[in-house]
Amino acid sequence: xxxxxxxxxxxxxxxxxxLGRDGGRGSLHFLRIKIPAGIINSKDLEEIAELSKEYGRxxxxxxxxxxxxxxxxxxxxxxxxxxxxxxLGYTTDLCGQGFTxxxxxxxxxxxxxxxxxxxxxxxxxxxIKLTKYFSGNPEFIDLPRKFKIAFTACGYDCVRAYINDLGxxxxxxxxxxxxxxxxGSSYPGATIAKHLPVFIPEKDVFEFVxxxxxxxxxxxxxxxxxxxxxxxxxxxxxxxxxxxxxxKRVGKLExxxxxxxxxxxxxxxxxxxxxxxxxxxxxxxxxLNDEKLRIIASIAKDYGSGEVRLTPEQxxxxxxxxxxxxxxxxxxxxxxxxxxESYYLSIACPSDFCGKxxxxxxxxxxxxxxxxDGDLKIGISGCRNACGCHNVxxxxxxxxxxxxxxxxxxxxxxxxxxxxxxxMKYKENLSPDKAVEEFKKLVNNYRNFKASGKSFEEFxxxxxxxxx
Amino acid sequence: MELKLKVIGENRYELDVRGNTxxxxxxxxxxxLKRVDGTLEVLTDNxxxxxxIPLILERRxxxxxxxxxxxxxxxxxxx
Numbered sequence: 001x002x003x004x005x006x007x008x009x010x011x012x013x014x015x016x017x018x019l020g021r022d023g024g025r026g027s028l029h030f031l032r033i034k035i036p037a038g039i040i041n042s043k044d045l046e047e048i049a050e051l052s053k054e055y056g057r058x059x060x061x062x063x064x065x066x067x068x069x070x071x072x073x074x075x076x077x078x079x080x081x082x083x084x085x086x087x088l089g090y091t092t093d094l095c096g097q098g099f100t101x102x103x104x105x106x107x108x109x110x111x112x113x114x115x116x117x118x119x120x121x122x123x124x125x126x127x128i129k130l131t132k133y134f135s136g137n138p139e140f141i142d143l144p145r146k147f148k149i150a151f152t153a154c155g156y157d158c159v160r161a162y163i164n165d166l167g168x169x170x171x172x173x174x175x176x177x178x179x180x181x182x183x184g185s186s187y188p189g190a191t192i193a194k195h196l197p198v199f200i201p202e203k204d205v206f207e208f209v210x211x212x213x214x215x216x217x218x219x220x221x222x223x224x225x226x227x228x229x230x231x232x233x234x235x236x237x238x239x240x241x242x243x244x245x246x247x248k249r250v251g252k253l254e255x256x257x258x259x260x261x262x263x264x265x266x267x268x269x270x271x272x273x274x275x276x277x278x279x280x281x282x283x284x285x286x287x288l289n290d291e292k293l294r295i296i297a298s299i300a301k302d303y304g305s306g307e308v309r310l311t312p313e314q315x316x317x318x319x320x321x322x323x324x325x326x327x328x329x330x331x332x333x334x335x336x337x338x339x340x341e342s343y344y345l346s347i348a349c350p351s352d353f354c355g356k357x358x359x360x361x362x363x364x365x366x367x368x369x370x371x372x373d374g375d376l377k378i379g380i381s382g383c384r385n386a387c388g389c390h391n392v393x394x395x396x397x398x399x400x401x402x403x404x405x406x407x408x409x410x411x412x413x414x415x416x417x418x419x420x421x422x423x424m425k426y427k428e429n430l431s432p433d434k435a436v437e438e439f440k441k442l443v444n445n446y447r448n449f450k451a452s453g454k455s456f457e458e459f460x461x462x463x464x465x466x467x468x
Numbered sequence: 469m470e471l472k473l474k475v476i477g478e479n480r481y482e483l484d485v486r487g488n489t490x491x492x493x494x495x496x497x498x499x500x501l502k503r504v505d506g507t508l509e510v511l512t513d514n515x516x517x518x519x520x521i522p523l524i525l526e527r528r529x530x531x532x533x534x535x536x537x538x539x540x541x542x543x544x545x546x547x
Contacts, residue, residue: 003473003481005499010492012469019490028520031492043489078491094488101541104487142487168487184482 003272010079016136017082019073020095028069030353032093036131037112037124037151038066038124038310042297045308047088050319055081060293062286063147064160064347066310067093067110071353082442091135102221102228105143106136107134107213111159112139113152113311114317118272120154121170125152126202130209140213143230144220145375147181156264159312162193162420165230166212169241169261174201176256179212179242180234183391183422185384187224190391191231191424196246199256201388211249215242219402260413263420265313269324277321278309281331282343284370285363286314303327304453316346341375347389353381357399358410360432362388364395365412368436374443376456377419390416394456395442397435414438417460424464471496474501479506486540494524497545498501501530506546511539521545 008015019029033048040048048068052060054072054078063069073081085092096104096392110131116124126376132148134140150159161167167178177200180194200208219237221227221452234242267280281296287297296316300308304327305320321327326399331337332467338344346369352361362380369378379393383400396415401408412435415423427438441464474482483500485493493512498510512518518541522532525545533544 001475003503005471005473005498007471007499008470010499014469014488019491019516021490028484028518074493076524077492079495097487098517099513100515101513104489200545329470438508 005188007158009083013079013082015094015138015141017093017353018080018094019075019078019250020093021098022071022150022353024353024357024361025071027073027353029071029075029078030075030350031070032063032095033070033083033085033090033312034092034109034135035066035090036128037069037110037116037121038114038312039124040308040310042301042306042308043443044088044090045293045297045300047084049079049290051084052293053290058120058290060290061350062283062310062314062316063315064286065111066114066225066312066388067109067386068310069350071350073354080459093266093320094141100225102144102223102225103142104149105145105228106141107131107143107147107149111112111148111164112149112160112399113154113266114277115158115266115272115319116152116268117155118274118278118319118439123151123153123168125226126205129223133206133210134213140217143213143364144222145186145225145230147216147230149209154266156343157261157420158266159263160389160392161261163195163297163389165216166209167193167204168200168205168209169201169258169259171256173397174199175205175208176200176259177208177212179239180231182229182231183386183389184229186229187227188235189221190386191235191249192392192421193375194234195241195259196239197255197257197259198253199244200253204250206249211246213247214249242320260421265345265399266311266317267313267341269316272319274320276319279318279321279324279327279331280311281316281335282317282338283315284346285348286341287363292334293346299327299330303330313345315344340370340373342378343370346370346378346393348380349382349387351388351399354382356401358401358408360399360410362399363430365435367433369439372436372440372443374439374446376443376446383425389418391415391423392420394419395425395439396423397430402429415441416464417457426464471499473504474499476509478515479504480509481506482509482511484511485517486511488512488517489514490516490520494521498524502546504518508545510543510545512543518543
């Protein structure tokens with residue numbers, strides 16, 4: 001016998017909204033708001049600032065997938081918050097990572113070139129269309145595991161396409177693709193994406209992306225969570241078999257072998273195609289608060305078109321700016337505008353909230369390392385899930401907890417020589433102080449080496465005494 | 469959309485919310501508790517919900533017992 005109970009107004013949120021699990025700083029839940037293509041207008045930014053103030057102790061952070069993440073969310077207030085996001089038209093990641101089995105994976109926020117349409121082809125349109133299509137779509141919210149997509153067409157890999165499940169790279173009047181990237185520890189370990197050597201005409205790109213996600217849904221392992229990421233399927237099938245399956249769904253695709261893609265983040269100031277300017281505000285570790293969100297919204301309105309772009313480096317780019325000097329002066333009243341590139345290029349995960357690290361947490365370690373005078377790109381992850389991309393940056397640190405005597409202490413493994421390829425492990429089990437010391441040593445050595453006109457890559461080979 | 473509560477005995481009901489992430493298991497339990505008296509047994513495979521449901525309901529004066537069964541938890545709730 002059964003009793004039926006109406007879901008009242010909760011039904012409309014299922015599949016589109018959820019809370020994630022926190023376990024640090026007294027926070028039990030986070031809310032990761034997807035900002036499609038990382039583009040947000042000042043009005044919506046103000047609304048999110050209000051949510052942060054009312055429900056998240058005024059804290060907010062930009063993630064490396066261009067989301068805005070709040071913490072300290074009370075699950076008893078979840079429906080109230082979802083209702084507000086629903087009215088604004090935003091959705092959240094579905095946090096299926098809590099499940100121990102393969103399943104309940106969703107398509108995460110699609111990383112998009114933060115200067116899309118401003119200095120290059122507008123890929124944000126298709127990225128937003130796809131985000132809306134996948135979010136809450138019952139056919140795509142029980143994937144074997146999460147699926148990560150990136151889009152760019154500026155001529156560089158500014159979206160870390162090489163570590164996404166599917167990276168769409170603009171070429172000529174269409175795209176080519178990278179497949180099967182993922183740097184977390186799940187089987188078969190950190191993997192750089194492979195080129196799928198085909199040309200996808202712009203008019204077919206929606207169906208192409210949909211087909212690849214369907215293949216992940218239909219064929220990635222459901223037997224084990226550890227084996228359920230798309231990289232495992234790509235590795236076991238190989239590129240030719242994958243291509244055959246894609247072509248079964250979207251038709252024959254023209255071959256496109258040549259892909260020369262260099263990583264490059266959009267930072268600093270530059271001219272847009274329309275003669276206006278963009279201006280980057282560096283946000284260390286992406287950490288903001290409701291007041292700063294409001295200031296950003298107001299400056300975007302007063303000095304630009306009111307639109308800002310969140311970047312995969314956890315920064316904010318103001319677009320459509322007429323007067324660069326004035327916006328800088330205004331921003332300097334509220335923020336520190338660093339000149340060193342490392343402040344713009346480095347990232348760290350929120351390990352202080354997920355509870356997987358003790359002091360010193362990822363973002364705190366990043367702050368310490370950035371005070372060292374070296375222009376290197378630093379990535380810090382609290383654990384081997386690699387949310388801070390430690391294994392693909394110039395210098396990376398990954399945290400772990402080890403037993404020393406009777407105490408459990410925080411240590412970091414140090415990686416060097418990443419940047420669109422996998423870095424090599426250089427040192428293990430460094431205390432946070434020792435990590436800073438090793439970093440200083442590396443920076444000093446690199447400074448001397450660089451003076452002779454050599455690259456960081458050559459330095460890494462020399463410093464480690466091996467090929468990377 | 470609606471939830472189905474299985475009657476498993478006299479004043480005993482089972483609510484299977486497996487496959488749902490936070491905060492839904494907790495919300496579904498609250499809806500169910502509004503409708504039934506007696507003992508509610510909830511099945512969830514979402515670890516944060518297995519953590520949160522006992523915390524919140526004990527705060528509200530319910531008695532709660534949680535037991536891990538294979539890949540899910542069975543959480544018994546009564547007054």
